[in-house]
Amino acid sequence: GQQLNQSPQSMFIQEGEDVSMNCTSSSIFNTWLWYKQDPGEGPVLLIALYKAGELTSNGRLTAQFGITRKDSFLNISASIPSDVGIYFCAGLSSGNTPLVFGKGTRLSVIA
Amino acid sequence: GAGVSQSPSNKVTEKGKDVELRCDPISGHTALYWYRQSLGQGLEFLIYFQGNSAPDKSGLPSDRFSAERTGGSVSTLTIQRTQQEDSAVYLCASSFGLYNEQFFGPGTRLTVL
Numbered sequence: 707g708q709q710l711n712q713s714p715q716s717m718f719i720q721e722g723e724d725v726s727m728n729c730t731s732s733s734i735f736n737t738w739l740w741y742k743q744d745p746g747e748g749p750v751l752l753i754a755l756y757k758a759g760e761l762t763s764n765g766r767l768t769a770q771f772g773i774t775r776k777d778s779f780l781n782i783s784a785s786i787p788s789d790v791g792i793y794f795c796a797g798l799s800s801g802n803t804p805l806v807f808g809k810g811t812r813l814s815v816i817a
Numbered sequence: 818g819a820g821v822s823q824s825p826s827n828k829v830t831e832k833g834k835d836v837e838l839r840c841d842p843i844s845g846h847t848a849l850y851w852y853r854q855s856l857g858q859g860l861e862f863l864i865y866f867q868g869n870s871a872p873d874k875s876g877l878p879s880d881r882f883s884a885e886r887t888g889g890s891v892s893t894l895t896i897q898r899t900q901q902e903d904s905a906v907y908l909c910a911s912s913f914g915l916y917n918e919q920f921f922g923p924g925t926r927l928t929v930l
Contacts, residue, residue: 739918748821748908748921749860794860798916804850805919809859 709733712795712808719785720816727793727811728779735797738771738778739805743792752793753780785815819843821922823909829928830899838894838925842911849892850919851884852908860908866892867915899929 712729719725729738737756741749753764755771755778762769768781778797782789795808822841830836842849851863862876866886877883881899886892896903906926910919 737916737918741921746923746926748910748923751918751920754918796919800916804848804862804865804912804915807860807862812857 710795710797710806710808712811714811715809716812716814718814718816721785721787723785725782725785725789725813726779727795727813728777729795729797729808730777731797731806732776733797733799734775735799735806736775737798738769739796739798740767740769740778740780741794741796743794743810745791749794782813785813787815787817789813790815821909821911821920823907823922823925825925826923827926827928829930831930832901833898835895835897836899836927838896838907838909838927840892840894840909840911840922842890842892842909843920844890846911846913846920847889848912848915848917848919849886850910850912851892851894852910853878854906854908854924856905863894863907865915896927899927901929903927904929 710729710731740752743749753769758775760771766783792810794810796805824839848867850865852860864884866872881897884894906924908924910921912919
């Protein structure tokens with residue numbers, strides 16, 4: 707089946723640093739989504755990308771839909787303590803399956 | 818506009834007992850999904866419902882797991898004869914159509930003693 711490879715699995719950064727994480731797949735997706743999950747909560751949608759090459763920002767977050775439609779990245783600029791959590795990428799294809807999720811990137815921010 | 822709600826938020830049960838977990842999707846959303854998340858892990862797809870179509874049960878780990886969705890809205894996930902390995906957070910999500918972004922509930926944390 708379809709799989710998403712998300713990296714890194716975890717990262718520890720200093721407050722104020724920029725962060726980058728990405729997802730790759732051997733399959734083509736028509737939509738890429740990025741979610742954040744805080745401890746004890748369900749995932750919350752951060753950014754949705756609908757076209758290859760699309761670059762979208764949401765505050766300090768920027769995400770891009772790769773030209774090949776097989777990858778996406780998420781950048782967080784000037785990290786703050788509340789950025790701590792698990793970030794998931796997810797892809798939608800035109801096949802019969804719903805969202806496919808990556809395994810998540812666990813972000814820790816050191817003040 | 819209410820989001821996806823789930824109940825209970827926490828459930829502690831004894832091994833061998835049955836449990837029911839409830840999900841109220843966002844009003845008007847036609848698709849509803851159940852996921853399982855073990856401690857520190859990613860999301861494991863269990864089952865989804867889309868409109869009046871037969872549910873996709875391909876992710877259910879065993880026949881002890883079942884789910885139903887009544888009236889195209891509320892869904893119940895039932896786990897029979899619970900085992901300790903069933904302990905996890907069970908997340909529900911809904912979307913407007915099968916191929917759109919999903920919105921998640923807060924989850925039910927199940928602990929099987």
